[in-house]
Amino acid sequence: MAKRANFELPSGALGSNARKISLSEHGKPVSIRALLAFCAFFLNFLLPSPVSAFNPPVDQVVVVKSERMLYLKSSGVVVRHYPVALGPVPWGHKEREGDERTPEGRYILDYKNAESRFYKSIRVSYPNRRDRERAEALGVDPGGNIMIHGQPETPQPGADLFNWTDGCIAVSNEHMDEIWQLVTVGTPIEILP
Secondary structure, three states, X not given: OOOOOOOOOOOOOXXXXXXXXXXXXXXXXXXXXXXXXXXXXXXXXXXXXOXXXXXXXXXXXXXXXXXXXXXXXEOOEEEEEEEOEOOOOOOOOOOOOOOOOOOOEEEEEEEEEOOOOOOOEEXXXXXXXXXHHHHHHHOOOOOOOOEEEOXXXXXXXXXXXXXXXXXXXXXXXXXXXXXXXXXXXXXXXXXXX
């Protein structure tokens, strides 16, 4: 004898007017809404994610350091936003290697690395000509290798609560997957105070 499936929901969860159908194998009435919800749950795994169905192309990335937010824009309109972690000295423009600051200014996202130590990463074209000239005038190395990246291979407890990078822009791995899909190499990035 087949076991009966138990599809009981709290009363009123699907509305009081939900129609019931009986599945002969189970012999227990099931609301149509419950059956549709069950099908939608499994279709979620078969259909493309909402990110891949996203139509407007991302043509600019903006990071506002004081807000600890990264914004994806299409034709000037914010289409996605994500919280970020920065370096432990987030205020001010990056001046030299090791100052743990995130640069400020306009750059290009110029390379994607799927084999990063920090899940995935997209490189920011820092230093630009002006940054190199400023560093040369100070007699210092401007640093480089600034990335938008995910979390380290060894997870940092509470990494979303404090600034822990060496000047990079860190997001959760889930958010990095979305950014990775939506942002192409060559996209401009503006990093604001």
